[in-house]
Amino acid sequence: MxxxxxxxxxxxxxxxxxxxxxxxxxxxxxxxxxxxxxxxxxxxxxxxxxxxxxxxxxxxxxxxxxxxxxxxxxxxxxxxxxxxxxxxxxxxxxxxxxxxxxxxxxxxxxxxxxxKDGGGPEPRGGRAASGFSGADPNDPFGDDPDIFQQESLELTLKRxxxxxxxxxxxxxxxHPDTVETIMQPKVREPDVHIQLPPLLQLKAISDRFTKLALTTSSSSRPGGGPERNNPKLELSANMYGSLRLRVAAESLDITSVWNGLDNPELDPGALSMPVEEHPSTRFREEGPDKWATVRVDGKDWSRVLSVGRLDAGRVIACFSDDHALILYVYVPHHDDEASDDVVTYYVSSYSA
CATH class of the missing domain: 3.70.10.10 (Proliferating Cell Nuclear Antigen)
Known part of the structure; x- marks a missing residue:
């Protein structure tokens, strides 16, 4: 090969x-x-x-x-x-x-x-290496235009x-047979699909929530010390363009909400069922108070969001309520704006 x-x-x-x-x-x-x-x-x-x-x-x-x-x-x-x-x-x-x-x-x-290779030291002073520095008032040929000032060899030129x-x-x-055992997880059709805000912005807020949860949990226990388990972040989205990030600890409960996000239209040709029977259609029909939620490990979620450094285009998050979150990160071709590739993240949800 x-x-x-x-x-x-x-x-x-x-x-x-x-x-x-x-x-x-x-x-x-x-x-x-x-x-x-x-x-x-x-x-x-x-x-x-x-x-x-x-x-x-x-x-x-x-x-x-x-x-x-x-x-x-x-x-x-x-x-x-x-x-x-x-x-x-x-x-x-x-x-x-x-x-x-x-x-x-x-x-x-x-x-x-x-x-680049450097040369020798640069001559100091204004006089040339030959000792001739220009017109000499005692030189009868000093004003002759055919007499030229001699210059030193520039040993400092970079090669x-x-x-x-x-x-x-x-x-x-x-061996090909070994690779065939590496199977992509199969998940059910998502309940909510939504375009995420810029990943580095989402990462900054997620990291802050995780840090606050760690600090709060550590200070609230006798003797302090690190928390045994990493904080869990709660991510929720609906079919009305809203995304919610929440962290709840012993003495902490804070939430950040994004509105006006896009819920992309489904491609009927790519579905195994009619659009009207799709779970996201039912979530939309139940109104903006119907949320799909997953719980993710704060530190693992931060590592996932580091893909934002790719200068990716759109990122679509597909929520299977209380089960899993699938991220589709589209990487554009700089020489062909109509083409892009996809990086898929599979994030399991922790039980409440």
Missing amino acids: RFKTDLRNIRTFSRLVAALNSLEKIAWVRLDDETARFTVIPDTGSQVWASLSVNLIFDNYSIQSAEPSNTINLELPLGPLQRALRSAAGGNQASLRLTKRDGLPMLSMTIHAMT EREKVITQDIPVRVL
């Missing part, structure tokens, strides 16, 4: 990897002719399923294997990849290829960067040269 590609849109790729790495240290990567899929399933916490078209992050893409669609499955450590991408951000060009080192599979990143850096990331090549 073979895989080789240049990197494009390194900033977006690096931020995606950083967001995934905050949830889990290992990702399953599935590469084929058209897509790159990243799957993160931690022991506890939110799961991520990212499906990106190869032209979002790759260029001069070449892949070959014996599997259908030239599929290659890898187990990839995210920390080394994140560090390599951080180095690539300052380079002129970067490429990835699947190779071997001492018989072990590696994802090798080669980074080309231009560096550019190419620097090549190679970073090897150890990977495991997975």
Whole structure:
């Protein structure tokens, strides 16, 4: 099997990897002719399923294997990849290829960067190195226009040269049968779907609520000390454009509400039932006081919202009341505004 590609849109790729790495240290990567899929399933916490078209992050893409669609499955450590991408951000060009080192599979990143070499010290003073500094009143040729001032050789000129850096990331090549066991969670049709406010704004308020809950719980117990369990945040939404974030602790109960958000229209062609029978239609019919609610771990929710650094476009949240929250984060193509890819987060709800 073979895989080789240049990197494009390194900033977006690096931020995606950083967001995934905050949830889990290992990702399953599935590469084929058209897509790159990243799957993160931690022991506890939110799961991520990212499906990106190869032209979002790759260029001069070449892949070959014996599997259908030239599929290659890898187990990839995210920390080394994140560090390599951080180095690539300052380079002129970067490429990835699947190779071997001492018989072990590696994802090798080669980074080309231009560096400047410094010369010797700059001459001090206004006189040239030859000792001639211009017209001399005692020189009969001082005013002759054909006599030119001599200048020193500029040893301080920077000379550019190419620097090549190679970073090897150890990977495991997975058998297709193994990967087939990694199944995306199946959830029922959502009760509420709503477009979220900017994720970094939502993250700032969520983090503040979590911190307040931790501080309050710690100070209210004898001897203080950290809380055994992380605070749970309550997220609710309705089909009338409202989102509610609430935290309730022993001596704390605060709420923040967003109004005027969009509830996107459903695509009848993508549904397994008529629109009028969809759960969200029933929630809409019951009015603005009908909310779908999930309870999430405050710290895990903060890590999920770090995907906001991707400069993502719209983010649609689908609430299955008291069961799960699915986030669809749409990543636009900078060279094609009509195209976007999606990163899907699956967040389980804690019982009340």
